[in-house]
Amino acid sequence: MEPIPIRHKIRNEINNMLKHTIVVNRRFLDDEQLIRSEQLAVLEAIFNTNVRDSEIREISSHFGPVLRGDHPVHLALWGKTGTGKTLTVRYFLGLLADMCQEKQIALRQVHLDLSIPRPCFRALNDLACLLDACKHYKKGIALEELILRIENALAHYHGYLVIFVDEVDNVRTDKDTFLSFLVRRLPQRIPGKLVLVFASNRLNWMDNLDPRTRSFLKVNELIFKPYNALDLQHILGIRVKKALRPDALDDGVLAKIAALSSRDHGDARQAVALLARSASLAERIGSKINLDLVDQAASDLERDRYVDMIRTAPTQLQATMLAVIRAFRMSKSDKQDTGTVFAIYQRFCQQTGLRPLAIRAFRDLINELDMYTFLRSRVLSKGRHGRTREIILDLPPEIARRIEEAISVNFDLPLDRHHTGPQRKLYIPP
């Protein structure tokens, strides 16, 4: 007698869900799941609404001379994340490669993606891999050796070589070495025609560069403006058409998503993510996507961003964050200083067996948390009572609680008492 009602229940449940299906084709809400041709189709649809028209025209005229056999100067692109630099350039370079092939012009293009920060060494290593010059090394090989291998790999190539350096300013240690190699040394050592394309999200990334490199660097600059609400509406509209049922949206939902996204970043990827999240919330409660759901989705996304970040962060950074949270919980004051938080951190280390860091390193961790907006801090002098960094935690309590949870889970696991493992930098989701 038991199984039948359950079967009914399940059947009802599923039917109910199907009835409320909003997402017809989920893949179009997530670029990662699209195959290349679909990505290009979406991209072309976007370009066809004239959204990145002027930028494409500029890039075309920059590279046009290649088809005549001329050698264009380098190109520097500036624009915030999610303004389509990467996609536009890759799309364009793919097209250019095709055209060159038709005309029997040798052109090789590589995409050096530095979207996660890495030191000069890693960056060069990646480049070497892209050029099939060597395998991936972790350490232990001299920079000079890497450079020689890259040069050797290109020693007999006479055509064009376009290197698209994505997010240049993510080269942390020794950006000068990296760029001076690309800009000054490489062109002189290889017979091919080198064209560099730099993309960056800081306008002034060239300012604090070795002056010798800068004077060597002849570039054409191009700025990608953040998408405005209207552009975003176009972009979202295309996704909606491909992914959702036609009547799934309330009036004004698209406009609201576009407005929210353009207000605080103008990032198309985040706008699409917000749409996707709203859709899945709507599906769960079986309604259309309405304005309230958009708000809720926005706050969910923010929460997830923090929690994901802290979960993938190095152990010591997690411990620091936990110490900060505990400090606030214990004192009820809305301000804390480095000393007190450090004491709490040390006690925490004692309890869990984590090897405590010295105060100097701890201060750097606090700064890192500040950078990623887990907290706010500023140096403050209290006269006789010394000077300290005042720490303010202004995360919504709900988010703070989730963060604490995520960290605690991590520390419940048995710990390596002599943990001295290398500290990874915080992973920033693209």
Add this chain to the structure above:
DNA sequence: TGTCCACAGGAAATACGGGGGT
């Protein structure tokens, strides 16, 4: 006016572990 607190944060030194060369 000078003192002195309680740190900030730069620089140099050290520790560490991977990896090539032999």
Add this chain to the structure above:
DNA sequence: ACCCCCGTATTTCCTGTGGACA
């Protein structure tokens, strides 16, 4: 197997400092 080099994380050492208080 051994040595040495390298990049990176962390420590040690150090100088600097805004302003309340005497």
